[in-house]
Amino acid sequence: LRLLPPKAKGGTPQVVSIPLVQVDRLSSVRVYVHKDLRPLESRQAGIKCVGEAVVRLLSQMKRVPTLDAEDDMKISEKSVRKLGSKVESIEKLLGGHTVGSAHDLLLRLATMQRKKELEAQVQAAKREVKAARSLILKDDLKARQRVLRRLNYVNSEGVVTVKGQVAAGIQSGDELVMCEMIFNGAFNDMSAEQLVAAASCFVWQEKGLSNPKLPEELVGPFGAVREAARRVAKVSAECKVPLEVEEYVEGFRPDLMESTAAWLRGARFADVLKMHGKVQMFEGSLVRAIRR
16 A cells, blocks of 8 residues: 545545554644445545545644544643653754754664663563562571571570570681670680680681691680581571581681790791791781781
């Protein structure tokens, strides 16, 4: 089909259906045609009436009047008036813009609409991810609450116990492992050197040092640290906290135990550094660990 002006010769009037998005405006002028447009004569008469109406309106008013919501449809709501003013303002802006006269305006509008749809899909996906993360964090929180109950840091009603208050006051190192050693009496029989050496396992975070061979008096304290760490790790794993037991236990390394014990006995700082043999240790790292 090819569209022709109403009074063009050689055309055959047809009744076609079009989507609403292709309707640009509605006219306030109504043309009465036959109700049954299946006969060709009815369609020809109808298109003749439309053509004559358009010619008459253009000659008298220089335009075909459009349907007005307030004057013709008697709609007096302020929202409609405001919306109409907004449409007129946008049409004026579009008419004065280079995009308004672009030959590919419809393609650009379709591309923009597609962009808006994709942005909406992105926002929906972000909301789904946020909801999923909240669910994961909620499950992780429940698992950690079970760990605290199992280790008696909170009671069955969720009230913090004395053990939990002590753990909350620990600022450096793993609070749970440290508290387990405190309340199990692991530090009771340790000397000052052994206690400081055991504490160094909680604060040393540097990588690259191999496990040194410990003096006999430090083997016991290191074993106590690893034993408490293994207990906390096993309880956490049983409570569905995502961690590897052995990896967690290996995080408590004895690299500084001999150095901190010697430092407490009054050894020179240069001699403390030499205790690590061929393994390089930065002075700042050692000082930071001792201060912690």
